[in-house]
Amino acid sequence: MFKKEEDFIENLNQIRRIKTSFVIADKTIKTARNGKDYIEFSLTDKTGQITARMFPNQGANDIYQGIEKKSIYTINGTVDEFPRNSGNFSIKVDSFQKMAKDEYDLDDYIRTSHKDQDELVNEIFLTINEIKNPHLKNLLKAFFCDETFTDEFYNAPSAKIYHHNYLGGLLEHTVEVLMICKKTCEIFPEIDQDLLYTGAILHDIGKLKAYDYDLVTIDISSEGRLLDHLFISCDMVKEKIRDCKIEMPEDLQTQLLHIMLSHHGDVQNGWGSPVNPQTPEAVALHHADNLDAKVRGILQTKQSPKN
Known part of the structure; x- marks a missing residue:
């Protein structure tokens, strides 16, 4: 019926x-x-x-x-x-x-992203191909040449309630944050764009483990409640570097993990970041993520009845 x-x-x-x-x-x-x-x-x-x-x-x-x-x-x-x-x-x-x-x-009853998945995926791969830093490029390739990872990443939601809370929402949110970061780099060319783009693409990958979802509902997993997706995302990056034997300078790895851990902004906000953003790339990613989440959340509310 x-x-x-x-x-x-x-x-x-x-x-x-x-x-x-x-x-x-x-x-x-x-x-x-x-x-x-x-x-x-x-x-x-x-x-x-x-x-x-x-x-x-x-x-x-x-x-x-x-x-x-x-x-x-x-x-x-x-x-x-x-x-x-x-x-x-x-x-x-x-x-x-x-x-x-x-x-x-x-x-x-199945809530899905209305954006063209092929176009979103293509934006990620175009960005990976444009990255000059070989260590960051190899890390991204290790993730996005992994069919098991990409199958999950392309279909996962980005949240339970607030924004992009539908199948394909994580991919959509990631690309929107990436596009905001690209505009930011046009204004501030001094920013390390390879580092920022890598952080934008990987900042929420922990949501693959932080949520339990099926075709009609989304819930926070036990791992998500106990560890939060910021920690899980960083752990997945460290695991990929280790398992794929990716050579990456320790300082570069620290910079990447920092912008991922701090992308929810200052600790005093209470939004989950264990450390304040302390580099230009970290500040840029935080505001790109927050802008996309807030704007998309309001747009979703306008598209549905307020309740």
Whole structure:
């Protein structure tokens, strides 16, 4: 059964009754001001994500326990806007029913990058070919000539919630950051562009291990929660240098690892960097990454109902 066009999340922007299907990506038990428990859902389809809430008269915990995350359900309820005229839409759920696999078309729920994957991949390979530093070029080739790595990298998401949180999102984010870095080097030609471009391409590779994902849902892995993708990315680089016997001066390796570890900005921001960016390349990568994440996050919000 195909979803109707008006029932995709990107079109839930007016108060009305609905009966349609979504992936229940997440669920939480919360307590209202009146002391009663209610259930909050994160619902997704191929066009976005929206919050939904169910306020049962009783038995909220029993209902909650019976809900299967990462499954597709028919939802009966009302699209509501609160506060009025705020543009913040959510769904008040009256009832729901899990759907059998032969009752839906999976393509209605798979969120993917809308950009041309071949063009994104080509941009990475063109950049690798243009890099003059042989140590950095060999490191990038070791990653991108590895078919197992590239299969994962080209299809992975870049986040669970905030930006590029769909299949192919990591590749899209990486190339967008790379393009911002290239513009930065036009303004500041003194920057070591080979080092910066290598950092841009590799800065988030740890997300391959930091997220568990399938066709319809994304979650943070145990390794991602305990180590964070910044550390994992650096560990993957060090492992590749060692296993592929790549000759790289220690100072160059330190510079590369520094810009990767510090790309979330100053430690005091609390965004995960264990060290402040201290070189021009590190500062440039941080701002390129932050600019792309923030702008893409806002654009995604505008493309879906606020909730």
